[in-house]
Amino acid sequence: xxxMLLIHMDENAMPPASTDEPYAMxxxxxxxxxxxxxxxxxxxxxxxxxxxxxxxVRMRDGKTEVLDGPFAExxxxxxxxxxxxxxxxxxxxxxxxxxxxxxxxxxxxRPIWAKQD
Amino acid sequence: MQGDPRAAAERAARESYGKLVAFLAARSRDxxxxxxxxxxxxxxxxxxxxxxxxxxxxxxxxxxxxxxRMADAIRRRATADAATEHLTMIDAERREGAPxxxxxxxxxxxxxxxxxxxxxxxxxxxxxxxxxGLDAASIAAAFLVPPATMSQRLVRAKTRIRDAGxxxxxxxxxxxxxxxxxxxxxxxxxxxxxxxxxDGSEPAKRDxxxxxxxxxxxxxxxxxxxxxxxxxxxxxxxxEARRSARRDGGRYVPLSEQDPADWNGLLIDEAxxxxxxxxxxxxVGRFQIEAAIQSIxxxxxxTGATDWAAVLAAYDVLMAxxxxxxxxxxxxxALAEIDGPTxxxxxxxxxxxxxxxxxxQPYWAAxxxxxxxxxxxxxxxxxxxxxxxxADDPTVCxxxxxxxxxxxxxxx
Numbered sequence: 001x002x003x004m005l006l007i008h009m010d011e012n013a014m015p016p017a018s019t020d021e022p023y024a025m026x027x028x029x030x031x032x033x034x035x036x037x038x039x040x041x042x043x044x045x046x047x048x049x050x051x052x053x054x055x056x057v058r059m060r061d062g063k064t065e066v067l068d069g070p071f072a073e074x075x076x077x078x079x080x081x082x083x084x085x086x087x088x089x090x091x092x093x094x095x096x097x098x099x100x101x102x103x104x105x106x107x108x109x110r111p112i113w114a115k116q117d
Numbered sequence: 118m119q120g121d122p123r124a125a126a127e128r129a130a131r132e133s134y135g136k137l138v139a140f141l142a143a144r145s146r147d148x149x150x151x152x153x154x155x156x157x158x159x160x161x162x163x164x165x166x167x168x169x170x171x172x173x174x175x176x177x178x179x180x181x182x183x184x185x186r187m188a189d190a191i192r193r194r195a196t197a198d199a200a201t202e203h204l205t206m207i208d209a210e211r212r213e214g215a216p217x218x219x220x221x222x223x224x225x226x227x228x229x230x231x232x233x234x235x236x237x238x239x240x241x242x243x244x245x246x247x248x249x250g251l252d253a254a255s256i257a258a259a260f261l262v263p264p265a266t267m268s269q270r271l272v273r274a275k276t277r278i279r280d281a282g283x284x285x286x287x288x289x290x291x292x293x294x295x296x297x298x299x300x301x302x303x304x305x306x307x308x309x310x311x312x313x314x315x316d317g318s319e320p321a322k323r324d325x326x327x328x329x330x331x332x333x334x335x336x337x338x339x340x341x342x343x344x345x346x347x348x349x350x351x352x353x354x355x356x357e358a359r360r361s362a363r364r365d366g367g368r369y370v371p372l373s374e375q376d377p378a379d380w381n382g383l384l385i386d387e388a389x390x391x392x393x394x395x396x397x398x399x400x401v402g403r404f405q406i407e408a409a410i411q412s413i414x415x416x417x418x419x420t421g422a423t424d425w426a427a428v429l430a431a432y433d434v435l436m437a438x439x440x441x442x443x444x445x446x447x448x449x450x451a452l453a454e455i456d457g458p459t460x461x462x463x464x465x466x467x468x469x470x471x472x473x474x475x476x477x478q479p480y481w482a483a484x485x486x487x488x489x490x491x492x493x494x495x496x497x498x499x500x501x502x503x504x505x506x507x508a509d510d511p512t513v514c515x516x517x518x519x520x521x522x523x524x525x526x527x528x529x
Contacts, residue, residue: 001282003282086282087284088282088284089232089234089281089282089283089284090283090286090288091284092282111280111281111282
């Protein structure tokens, strides 16, 4: 099964960094990514720029509305994600537990809905 | 009785229902589909067995029919492509025929039902339904929940097991204590739901206690190296042994006034053996300690007295293991027996700020008894009145009223 790990955290608590250049991944994430890849569990994973750079789009009554800001104002924001291959929920939970994001944020695990071929 | 097909089907259901559900759902994790298929297989058995005779191995027969029903259901429901993999699997299993012995996967199923990703309120009901085949309505009655709510809770939990990828697996050693505790807690919750009807006026509830003991036996037999399953089983047996002594012609009899001659000695002996076995194994858990406390109370059978110092020491250990306000109340009662009511009441005062306590009847009953013993009738009457308001068991309520009336009469 495939699972998505959604890392929610308070982005205001993160050290300020310039968003116009690539960020330097910290040691714990580097090690975590290497472990995922070594185990063959890695499918994808990225950090997201803060919600101050989010744009929201929706179509209402045939008109497209484009708004600045995130979908919802929350105390914690989606800050990054992984997509992993796991045997079952326990296997995926094992990866989620090791995710550095659990130390300062909350990691939500969602099974990915397989689509018909 | 071999010739009576209904009795044979019922016997097969009792003995192998959970095994068959666990076996049928082990790979697909689709508990609802396994239950539906098995229900159809039982219905078919009731038609065919009277006509053709009861098969040599009823469980293997039921498994074969249920597998066929599962495959039929998938063919009916799914689009051709999506179902192929699942059907190939089931067809391969059917060609193998029913295995010589149907592997007992009930423990794995119980671990799935009590998985941390399952709503704690759904765990005990789920185990009762999948392992024992109890219907949602009787489970709902035992847990004091509307039937529709319980059905919805069960359906949601089964969907979660199937679609979130919750495995049928006994956890690894490092995770085992916590996960096993969830399974045992669910079984104990089922026991508690059955036991709240101590006078046995609701047979469905009383049966739940018996069923919980049976589940405790299953886990204990399957995990002989673990101490806590044996501890839980011992605890349930000690409590069960005193069931009939707890009532005297519809009147509630508290533990201190029970005649040990009314206790079931066979159950107590079995509990003692289990507890001794658990103590010899590594690891101390709350169920073992709670069983030990019951063992001390039951020792009154032989000694005629209660060793309150031992009770107090056991509650100290229990409170170091878990932050339970119930344990704290019982500890205060034990302390009062040793150091007097003032010391016990001081302990209870310290609990008063715990919000979980305010609506807990035994807390107010304990306060009332200790205050009365100190001669503080105003406080005692107030606490008894609160306890009476909170008591949902009518016999306990009547007993509390009686205590209040007796104490008031004595004071005047």
